[in-house]
Amino acid sequence: MRIAFIATLALIIGVIGYAFWPTSADRPTPLPSVGPERGATVFRSYCATCHQITAPDGTKFAGGNAMAGPNLYGVIGRSGGAVEGYRYSSALSAAGADHGLIWTPDTVAAYVQDPTGYLRQITADDRARSKMAFRLRTSTAADDARSVAAYLEQFAAR
Numbered sequence: 115m116r117i118a119f120i121a122t123l124a125l126i127i128g129v130i131g132y133a134f135w136p137t138s139a140d141r142p143t144p145l146p147s148v149g150p151e152r153g154a155t156v157f158r159s160y161c162a163t164c165h166q167i168t169a170p171d172g173t174k175f176a177g178g179n180a181m182a183g184p185n186l187y188g189v190i191g192r193s194g195g196a197v198e199g200y201r202y203s204s205a206l207s208a209a210g211a212d213h214g215l216i217w218t219p220d221t222v223a224a225y226v227q228d229p230t231g232y233l234r235q236i237t238a239d240d241r242a243r244s245k246m247a248f249r250l251r252t253s254t255a256a257d258d259a260r261s262v263a264a265y266l267e268q269f270a271a272r
């Protein structure tokens with residue numbers, strides 16, 4: 115009798131608990147680990163100290179007045195070393211002008227993880243050196259590089 119009562123109680127508690135247990139739909143969705151949203155965070159954390167994203171009409175999307183690196187607005191689809199008035203390294207200028215480097219999500223992702231190594235590969239010159247004194251080396255660098263490239267793709271010139 116008593117056991118039956120306890121068992122019934124346990125069953126009721128179990129059913130109610132199951133019904134009210136928060137499901138994944140109730141919990142806040144975590145930020146995706148790959149994609150443009152994650153890329154925006156990566157950009158603000160690592161790239162914005164040197165790069166701005168400013169449209170030709172003056173609209174600023176990120177990076178404030180950072181001047182160390184070229185403006186990355188419209189970088190996807192553009193050839194390497196092509197921002198008017200920016201003084202690129204000879205390596206990056208050559209990569210774009212003589213070796214046909216076009217910035218795509220893939221080439222940007224490879225470049226940001228090892229700028230000098232990447233330019234050496236493109237120019238086949240093992241003394242080439244990028245002026246970009248930064249490598250994306252987070253514990254999830256490959257994903258973060260793809261994400262930041264996807265973020266930049268949103269500012270491709272149309």
Ligand code: HEC
Pocket residue numbers: 156157160161162163164165182183184186189193194195196197201202203204205206207217222225226243244245246247248250262
């Ligand atoms: C310490 C400053 C610095 C940081 C941080 C930095 N960059 Fe750069 N970046 C540069 C400089 C300087 C250049 C020019 C390189 C050259 O001339 O060789 C450059 C060039 C580039 C280019 C080539 C642009 C073109 O017009 O050809 C891309 C793409 C780029 N950076 C993306 C990024 C991304 C994405 C990040 C963040 C993950 C980042 N950079 C972080 C300084 C920086």
